Amino acid sequence: MSNKCQCPDCQNPALSVIRNNEIISSPEPGFCFKHTEDKSAHLEAMLKYIDSHEKIVGLCASGISIKGVDLSNKQFYGCNFQHSMFSNIHSSGLKFKICMLDFSTFTDCDMLNSDIQFSSFSGSKFIHVVFTGSDLVHNNYNGITAYQCSFDDSDFYNSRFIRAILMNTSMKNCNLKKTIFYNSAREHVSFKLSNTREALIDRNKSGLVGGFSESEGEEEL
Numbered sequence: 001m002s003n004k005c006q007c008p009d010c011q012n013p014a015l016s017v018i019r020n021n022e023i024i025s026s027p028e029p030g031f032c033f034k035h036t037e038d039k040s041a042h043l044e045a046m047l048k049y050i051d052s053h054e055k056i057v058g059l060c061a062s063g064i065s066i067k068g069v070d071l072s073n074k075q076f077y078g079c080n081f082q083h084s085m086f087s088n089i090h091s092s093g094l095k096f097k098i099c100m101l102d103f104s105t106f107t108d109c110d111m112l113n114s115d116i117q118f119s120s121f122s123g124s125k126f127i128h129v130v131f132t133g134s135d136l137v138h139n140n141y142n143g144i145t146a147y148q149c150s151f152d153d154s155d156f157y158n159s160r161f162i163r164a165i166l167m168n169t170s171m172k173n174c175n176l177k178k179t180i181f182y183n184s185a186r187e188h189v190s191f192k193l194s195n196t197r198e199a200l201i202d203r204n205k206s207g208l209v210g211g212f213s214e215s216e217g218e219e220e221l
């Protein structure tokens with residue numbers, strides 16, 4: 001999907017080369033964002049490409065920052081946004097399928113009614129992010145930190161939150177069937193109306209229930 005940065009010893013993936021508002025598909029010498037000489041021109045070309053296409057396939061945009069962009073109804077397939085920064089993104093109907101967004105940071109974003117599947121956010125940070133009403137199934141949220149976020153009314157079927165830290169975050173009325181929370185830390189997380197009994201909380205228990213106290217009941221894991 002992506003080739004390596006041309007800089008000697010750099011292991012980062014090379015950014016997609018965009019020319020005449022199209023992704024150049026044949027591999028040619030490219031650089032990671034860090035080693036891209038004209039960062040603002042490259043970022044501008046990428047944002048223009050995203051803005052003018054509804055469906056974006058195989059874009060490597062690792063390490064970039066996206067601020068204040070409306071990504072409503074954009075469809076990303078097989079894209080790489082690892083180590084990227086998203087801030088003030090206001091969208092609804094955003095779609096990510098088989099995308100890599102590991103070690104990224106999301107701040108002050110509304111991503112309502114998103115459709116995100118088979119994608120990876122491992123090690124990412126979410127601060128003041130609202131995902132209400134989203135399909136977030138088969139995703140990897142291992143090691144994430146979520147602070148003051150809302151995932152209400154979302155489907156987390158078969159997603160993983162291993163070693164995640166969730167604070168002051170709302171997961172009300174969510175489908176947690178086969179959602180894995182092994183070794184996660186949760187502080188002031190509301191699971192009201194969510195099917196916590198179908199979540200996997202303790203890897204030592206083969207059943208579905210375990211690791212959360214009676215008093216917390218169906219509200220907090």
Ligand SMILES: [Zn+2]
Nearest residue numbers: 005010032035
């Ligand atoms: Zn590089």
